[in-house]
Amino acid sequence: MNVRDPFGLHRKSALSIFRTTASRAAIDLTERAVEASVNAIEKSKQVADNFDMSFAVPKNVPSFGNPQRIVEDRVWGNSAVTSRGGRGPSQPAKNSGMFGEVQGRVGNLFDNREGLPMYKDKPYAYPASQRVRPIWRRKRTLLTALVLLSLLYYFGVFSQRRDTAVSPKPVWGWLHSSPESSKTADWLKRRERVVEAFTLSWDAYERYAWGYDVFHPISKKGEQMTPKGMGWIIVDALDTMILMNLTSRVAHAREWISASLTYDQDQDVSTFETTIRMLGGLLSAHYLSSQFPEMAPLAEDDPGAAGEDLYLEKAKDLADRLVTAFDSPSGVPYASVNIGKYEALPAHDEGGASSTAETTTLQLEFKYIAKLTGEKYFWDKAEKVMEVVDNNGVQDGLVPIYIHATDGTFRGHNIRLGSRGDSYYEYLIKQYLQTNKQESVYLEMWNESLRGVRKHLVTYTEPSGFTIIGERPNGLQGSLSPKMDHLVCFMPGTIALSVTGGLTEAEAKKRSTWTKQNEADMQLARELMQTCWATYKWMATGLAAEITYFNIANPPLAESAPHRRPTDNLDGDAQAEWRKDITVHAMDAHNLQRPETVESLFYMWRITGDIKYREWGWEMFKSFMNYTAVQDGGGFSSLSDANVVPPVMRDNMESFWLAETLKYMYLLFSPNDLLPLDKIVINTEAHPFPRFDMGQLFSTGWKRKPRDAEGKIIK
Known part of the structure; x- marks a missing residue:
């Protein structure tokens, strides 16, 4: 099996791969299995009561490289950007763009921050929404995060990543953190x-x-x-x-x-x-x-x-x-x-x-x-x-x-x-x-x-x-x-x-x-x-x-x-x-x-x-x-x-x-x-x-005709 392509031409049951090998491919599958289980727990709203985590690993699941679900479900998935019309710049907005509703709790989850400021350098920036979530929702988020982090730590997925160009631990507070100067920007x-x-x-x-x-x-x-x-x-x-x-x-x-x-x-x-x-x-x-x-x-x-x-x-x-x-x-x-x-x-x-x-x-x-x-x-x-x-x-x-x-x-x-x-x-x-x-x-x-x-x-x-x-x-x-x-x-x-x-x-x-x-x-x-x-x-x-x-x-x-x-x-x-x-x-x-x-x-x-x-x-x-x-x-x-x-x-x-x-x-x-x-x-x-040299086989097969000062052809 080519471990760089666990879902490739030599496709096997993801569950059997998970049980038989500790290769990078197995770790990759572990990430996907964890993703599927946590999503199921979230949907049932029974994280605390259903912690036995019995599930079957699906054969075909989305890629988990670069913490897709963490980012999407907790940030992108709750975006205030909608597909419907909005207000003009002079009107106050109920939402504040992508991070309006979720930026505070995302910051808490990953950054230990109380809140993240919106842009200061945009013509029409709006303050973050202050809507308070129901207590059960906040508990569920915390429990889910703890379960997920525990499982990921247990299987060692934090130690290896499939896609080497991606930061293994995204901290989405970057978008609203204090502005860097040109000299200090990383x-x-x-x-x-x-x-x-x-x-x-x-x-x-x-x-x-x-x-x-x-x-x-x-x-x-x-x-x-x-x-x-x-x-x-x-x-x-x-x-x-x-x-x-x-x-x-x-x-x-x-x-x-x-x-x-x-x-x-x-x-x-x-x-x-x-x-x-x-x-x-x-x-x-x-x-x-x-x-x-x-x-x-x-x-x-x-x-x-x-x-x-x-x-x-x-x-x-x-x-x-x-x-x-x-x-x-x-x-x-x-x-x-x-x-x-x-x-x-x-x-x-x-x-x-x-x-x-x-x-x-x-x-x-x-x-x-x-x-x-x-x-x-x-x-x-x-x-x-x-x-x-x-x-x-x-x-x-x-x-x-x-x-x-x-x-x-x-x-x-x-x-x-x-x-x-x-x-x-x-x-x-x-x-x-x-x-x-x-x-x-x-x-x-x-x-x-x-x-x-x-x-x-x-x-x-x-x-x-x-x-x-x-x-x-x-x-x-x-x-x-x-x-x-x-x-x-x-x-x-x-x-x-x-x-x-x-x-x-x-x-x-x-x-x-x-x-x-x-x-x-x-x-x-x-x-x-x-x-x-x-x-x-x-x-x-x-x-x-x-x-x-x-x-x-x-x-x-x-x-x-x-x-x-x-x-x-x-x-x-x-x-x-x-x-x-x-x-x-x-x-x-x-x-x-x-x-x-x-x-x-x-x-x-x-x-x-x-x-x-x-x-x-x-x-x-x-x-x-x-x-x-x-x-x-x-x-x-x-x-x-x-x-x-x-x-x-x-x-x-x-x-x-x-x-x-x-x-x-x-x-x-x-x-x-x-x-x-x-x-x-x-x-x-x-x-x-x-770039390349033309060599002997290729050449410019034409020449320009004589022109006047305006570029028109002289006849």
Whole structure:
């Protein structure tokens, strides 16, 4: 039996394992048995009278790694966050967020505290509820805790843990303890809190929706997006668990991928989403498990093992199906693929046009699998798209957001760095970095586009002077819309990455290649980062809206115009001047647990070394914990309205919550030598790939046509 996988392919009766071995697997099962018994005792309300604890150990129970039930049942399960509408910021709240009702007794249970203060640094913080529990409830809680602690001590489970990255004894008073200064903060402990949040999310999914593509944490059910499921959540979260060293959970996910994941399904899927999440997730898992065997080590991944290439084999199977999307007259991929029939399909709207960002955000994945397999057609198909797009000769490197797969021409004139435009720009610089800066054409295209962004999209708000990237919905000759999707907040980090190539700013400045333009670009990155952070601070929950509008001058100030800058200390006072610069429409107030801002915080911290970016990330993380936790052990949910307290829940956990948002939080609080930025490139779904040399087999198969000063092709 493989003791690292007690619920794996060699599954036995949990009871028999418990009786016959004292291995780590047995201890793991003991934890689960204790969990089941205590829950039964709680439900019967007869802890004191029914202490004989006679029970049968179930064969299939949820993971107990990182004290799931203690945390969920006593903290998350009693959260004051509800799935219904709440009050606006000016009204007193009966509840006080996640810890309002339970923080005092949780503190007593784990910390020996009388009470835990709520946030002091949030615009709309409310005092903890003072409702007194009935005496029998308090006794039951105490007795249950004593029984559980006694059993855990008896079986020795405090001495061993399955998942080595997780603190063996969580003390949930951390969220409300006295604030640490930047100099005294223990960032590794803060990182452990992120791991705990991840395991709460994952274990809720594992318990209520295992194998399903969609998870509804409030209703505690799952749904499939295809007849047999695509492993949407499992595959997307896999490399996060490897990084976090969550070995048992990786083993369970790997088992599902091996035994249950099949792409032989008569189903249309999004070319883009399936590539960045599923193909990217499998390729990243292959990279991490093969190059960093100390991360969540599994015998199945060892060289020579029968399943050594599982992730790569699945990735190759999927890529063979997805690559049919490129079989269009122009080479621009169609929006969808029937993965069972190997058939490409045009989009159902926009006259069948594909999204520009989606057609140009497949290249990292297909180039990497080409490098791994030696299959050159993956490379050639993906790179051809870049030539077709560039041959349109757009002005100043700014592309409309739709493109026809039939002839490779753009549809419409809408230009933005939000949805359907964003990752085109991101993958320009990342393609350059992926091949160790050997494809200079992509650096040239990136620099041209960034100049275009400065010239046509950057302006400043009034009265405070935030720097924003607006939109040109009617083309570059049309008016500037002061609208920013949350998606645009990938730009600060991407700009900084483009300037230094992944080195620190201090290292890059020592090189002879450092220029005044590099200095200006870093300043733009800093200003945009502050703007993205302001969109969080403006909201009642401290969690940004999906779309934010800004107050700008008419006509808008040019990027080169002198402008004031707001202070980093964004006062939470509802009457603070900086708040006048921002507006959020009611229909845009949802928060989907998106990663772009924390992604940029991660890059900005690594590159500048400015501690404020870590602190902003920590404050953001606390807001997620406080306002998105779901009752009764459901994990976390996206929000329908993040500008009321308590917020309105959406009853959905996005897969990128696990794949991106929590991963970037983890990396933000990690030492800088974990995935060093000058050695890797991270895809748009936060899946890390290695940088590599192209070698003799691969090359840039096209050259740019001559351009004028505006980037238009000279005929």
